[in-house]
Amino acid sequence: MNTINKPLIIIENLCKSFEDGDVLRNISFTIREGDLASIIGPSGCGKSTFLRCINCLELMDSGSVTVAGVTVSRKPGEVPSDEMLQKVHELRTEVGMVFQSYNLFPNKNLLQNIMLAPMVVKGMKKDEAHELGMKMLEKVGLKGFAQKYPSTLSGGQSQRAAIARALAMNPRVMLYDEPTSALDPELVGEVLQVMKDLDAEGMTQIIVTHEMKFAKDASDYIIFMDKGEIVEYEDGDILFANPKNDRTRAFLRHFVNAGVTC
């Protein structure tokens, strides 16, 4: 953790509902450049929705998200304008996302999987994309796997390839939605190690995870969510309650009464 780094992701008053009710309730939070934040919380509390709203895969109902200086902002009831959708597009180019299911193209080898988006989306030349693809595979420890097809890989190798593919778009931020949940226990460590390596290189990362030990050991922040709110968060060894949240006010009072300054 580097406390002098500047904010890279600023989330303000983020709200999102689906037919069954409110899923994100007025979330505000800031993540500094280079930090690794883990989001934990009970099933259905809104972790994935929160992550998906950060890169506007789900457009918020209201509030704003700023990533690397690009802001998408929406007032309650506002119909998305072309300008807003342009901002969504800009913001999404700053963010790479990795899912529980690796979503690799089965009919392409690993190198082709990684080369595709830089060539199609960014118009990169084939030679350059090839060089980039090899570099990304090396970064995740899969240099010798360039010609392999997804069906021949373990889950851990597939997930590392999915990370390499996201990295090839040169994002400022990486988001991971339960990246190790589908893996056999012995394969979890190799994927978490890639995130630790990226952290050491200064990549800003947010991970929704059930890996408590990883969250505790590797994160700069742990964000605890419950019922669509951040109820508390841990920054280094200090646990902060969310002062806007009724359920955590009592918690905060407990700290103040105990003489701890939050």
Ligand SMILES: Nc1ncnc2c1ncn2[C@@H]1O[C@H](COP(=O)(O)OP(=O)(O)OP(=O)(O)O)[C@@H](O)[C@H]1O
């Ligand atoms: N696209 C959607 N349409 C309708 N409801 C949705 C949609 N996405 C999420 N939800 C609902 O929003 C709530 C929060 O879901 P979300 O996946 O964000 O929770 P989560 O904390 O990530 O859960 P889990 O740990 O089980 O993955 C759930 O009730 C879910 O059914």
